[in-house]
Amino acid sequence: MEPILALDRLSKSIPESGRSLFANVSAQVAAGDRIAVLGASGQGKSTLLKVLSLLVGADRGDIRLEGKSFEQWEPKDWRSKVVYFSQQPYMLPGTIESNMTAVSRLHRREFDRRLAEELLSKLGLGRLDWSKEAETLSGGEKQRVALARGLLLKPDILLLDETTASLDANSKALAEETLLEWHRREGSAAIWVTHDPEQARRMSERIWFLSDGKLQEDTAAESFFEHPVTAAARAYLRLPEGGPSSCP
Amino acid sequence: MSLTALGFTLVFVAVALFISMWQKLGLEKDLFVGTIRSAVQLLAVGYVLHFVFRSDRPLVVIPILWIMIAVATWNAAKRGTGLRRVWLRIGISIFATEFVTMGLLLALGIIPLSAQYVIPISGMTIGNAMVVSSLFLNQMKREIASARGEVETLLSLGATPRQAIHDLLKRAAKSSMIPTIDGMKTVGIVQLPGMMTGMIVAGASPLEAVRYQILIMFAFASSAALTSILLSMLTYRLWFTKRHALDGNGAL
Numbered sequence: 001m002e003p004i005l006a007l008d009r010l011s012k013s014i015p016e017s018g019r020s021l022f023a024n025v026s027a028q029v030a031a032g033d034r035i036a037v038l039g040a041s042g043q044g045k046s047t048l049l050k051v052l053s054l055l056v057g058a059d060r061g062d063i064r065l066e067g068k069s070f071e072q073w074e075p076k077d078w079r080s081k082v083v084y085f086s087q088q089p090y091m092l093p094g095t096i097e098s099n100m101t102a103v104s105r106l107h108r109r110e111f112d113r114r115l116a117e118e119l120l121s122k123l124g125l126g127r128l129d130w131s132k133e134a135e136t137l138s139g140g141e142k143q144r145v146a147l148a149r150g151l152l153l154k155p156d157i158l159l160l161d162e163t164t165a166s167l168d169a170n171s172k173a174l175a176e177e178t179l180l181e182w183h184r185r186e187g188s189a190a191i192w193v194t195h196d197p198e199q200a201r202r203m204s205e206r207i208w209f210l211s212d213g214k215l216q217e218d219t220a221a222e223s224f225f226e227h228p229v230t231a232a233a234r235a236y237l238r239l240p241e242g243g244p245s246s247c248p
Numbered sequence: 249m250s251l252t253a254l255g256f257t258l259v260f261v262a263v264a265l266f267i268s269m270w271q272k273l274g275l276e277k278d279l280f281v282g283t284i285r286s287a288v289q290l291l292a293v294g295y296v297l298h299f300v301f302r303s304d305r306p307l308v309v310i311p312i313l314w315i316m317i318a319v320a321t322w323n324a325a326k327r328g329t330g331l332r333r334v335w336l337r338i339g340i341s342i343f344a345t346e347f348v349t350m351g352l353l354l355a356l357g358i359i360p361l362s363a364q365y366v367i368p369i370s371g372m373t374i375g376n377a378m379v380v381s382s383l384f385l386n387q388m389k390r391e392i393a394s395a396r397g398e399v400e401t402l403l404s405l406g407a408t409p410r411q412a413i414h415d416l417l418k419r420a421a422k423s424s425m426i427p428t429i430d431g432m433k434t435v436g437i438v439q440l441p442g443m444m445t446g447m448i449v450a451g452a453s454p455l456e457a458v459r460y461q462i463l464i465m466f467a468f469a470s471s472a473a474l475t476s477i478l479l480s481m482l483t484y485r486l487w488f489t490k491r492h493a494l495d496g497n498g499a500l
Contacts, residue, residue: 055400055493075492080406090397093415106407146401153406 002067003028004189005052005082005157010061012047021047025061025215027208029157033189036200036221039210040236045193046087048210049159052191053084080107083155087162089146091134099134099145103152112152119148122178124171140167147175151182158190164199176203197237201225209233258283300363309363313370317342320378327385328483334385337482342377345474349373349467358463369464372443376428376468377475383424384476385483391416392487392494399494409488417484421476428472432465441465 011023021044029035037045050056052063054075063070065078092099100120104111120128123144137145143166150158158179164172180203183190191208194200200207200221207224209217211232217224228234261283268275300308321339328334350370352358359365392399395416402412435441436458440448443464447457489495 053404054491055403057489057491057493070491076406076408079404084404086401086404088397090401092398092401102402103405106402106405106411150405
């Protein structure tokens, strides 16, 4: 299938220290792909998502969306199709209502209240008072409001940066269900950075495994967990070197 | 004022020097430089103005206004280090502010077209525009540092740079205008402004001095608003990379 997003030899280092985060990362994302990005901390997984949303510039390499290089896109159009959901949810100043209507204001579209209510309800926030100041919400509530707010853009690709890390077990399950249902209904692709291999198994069909600044594995989830190829992946999954494969 | 009396004013510098040495503030060198510079600069400008007023040629004011705008621009641009060609934007803002303010003062016949009026009032307008520019840029730096998440969230939702930074610009413009507006509220009660004090000391009637002070205060309000709004419009793109990411996140 024609890739919707193509990463071509992307490299990025930390501007202050010059330390390389990742180099020559090439991969492709087909429409509707669900990919989990795994790797130890400090491998630049979050930075990779930010690079893909053009919020951070790569040092080298190209990213193509629908076959067109990022340089040929208006950044705002790109970011309406490839939406980044940050690990730290930021509420815009004002009420929950003004956060939920932000997308329609920015893009001068009619606000789809029914969809917004449906999303919040699925995320367990059906009883939320929309006139409340968004800043008064708890961390977990902010994360879910931010998720619903971004989904209202109906992006083609969701970049999820540990989006459920700050949620309790119940809210996490609701968020995962909502995202899977969204994927079935809208056909959006998702690239999901997570530190939870079990979640990666549940939520994704493919794994990108980053280690030592390289994309070491780009493979089906099943195969990654059952038969990781590289020693780094085996170590990450705590599988014995050369021994029988097992679940982490 | 006699030259002897002027010489005695150094006693005030001596007071400041004494306090600095006594409290080990380490300001002696700066005080020394400041004293020399203010005396030399003011005496020089006194002679220049003396010559300009006597020559009575209105065109002479033009190079003087250019110098004032250039120095004000250079000074305010120090607050915007790291922003590409910020001096140009500051220069345009200060020039436009002076042009509109002075244009209105002359067109409405509030002051006559004479160096004696145009130069001091321009000096105050340009000086105020310089302070407002510095305050605006300082405040924008603070806003960008504290509201980075807000701007990136808006960008990630497909906002244009202008949409993403709009609220920050508004807050910075407002805070750069507040000192001018607060000054309008307390003038005459908390402090007698320099211009009015100068006129009274030089023998003008307090009623006449007050009229000019009102003119200055009102002109300041409009110049502060003009400078901050122009600067916000001309500088907002400087905070972003060419691919519309917040600058400081690496080149794209």
